[in-house]
Amino acid sequence: MKTYDWRLAPNPRRVRMFLAEKGLDVPLEEVGTEACGSSPSSSRASTPYATAPTLELDDGTCISEAMAICRYFEDLHPEPRLMGRYAKDKAVVEMWERRAYEGPMFAITEMLRNTHAAFVQRGLPGIAEPIEQVAGVVERGRGRLRRFSASSDKQLGKSRFMAGDAFSVADITAFCALDFLARLLETPVAPEHVHLRRWFGEVAKRPSVPASA
């Protein structure tokens, strides 16, 4: 078993942080430096979009999509729970995880991949075919970030973590995206979002953060 990884990118970091929170050690193979996250030819055949992260099981099954990989380990190693325990909190975790993904994580794709010279013809992740950059979505990405920041700030005024009192994979997705925005796109959490800033500082102190950095 191993995971094809891209150290620099925010999306694969979600899996590393998840594994660190679970205390699991899965071999990583860095593939990102080859061509902005494309996988090596061995895995390219089995993963149609050739994206990192991809988990390759011992029977050859390849699982791509960060949350699908996390789901696999949540099922095999349930504790500590990172995807909820009961029906309602499972749903609330999934709701906030998807909001974080379509909020700041998509914002990164829209803001970075559609302008930066390293991503010419790579406007979306994957290497199946050239994908033109569309500069018009950069502002859309900023809007995604703005809306998520406002709604999660409101939520974090009521609860310790994104999906309630327990740390979850929703915090992992949100943190990995917001940390990347702060460090590499010079877009830190805005000062007026005091609850989001409180949460960000608290999550940043978890051992899984340097372990996955």
Next chain:
Amino acid sequence: MKTYDWRLAPNPRRVRMFLAEKGLDVPLEEVGTEACGSSPSSSRASTPYATAPTLELDDGTCISEAMAICRYFEDLHPEPRLMGRYAKDKAVVEMWERRAYEGPMFAITEMLRNTHAAFVQRGLPGIAEPIEQVAGVVERGRGRLRRFSASSDKQLGKSRFMAGDAFSVADITAFCALDFLARLLETPVAPEHVHLRRWFGEVAKRPSVPASA
């Protein structure tokens, strides 16, 4: 308990089809006709993006995001399993569901919302703020559809359903998107994708299809 619904849209249909497959009956409140899917003011306060579908529980908790709603019912009513039974098939289902969502379901958003007059300043779902249309992403949407069609056609040459031998929520997301593309955007499954066409015809015969139409 009730679900805020938008009958015409492909995304809320996923929840209706999921409930029909489970044999569950949840009251629906149609909100889509008001303003292209915006929720009424009662639910708007509790759902920051005011999107349909949103599940309102009897304790007032509002769950948005179609897959979060499905996760809730999968946990309470596990049979028939629509999100996998064991670790590996749970992961494979989630991988294909997310691919279907970011493939043809996103393609609809990109192709329809960024050109149609009904969606001026509504380039993404939700009513939190005006979102400009970006015509440049229409071609991007077509590419998402093309790549998903090619990769799922290959997959369906090997298995009966998207994620293996069992019907799952991955089939629901893919079907709801591809059926909308065929019927309302005049973009049917391409003739060369023979396996995808075989699958589409087979899923179309399930009782949950007319029940959710």
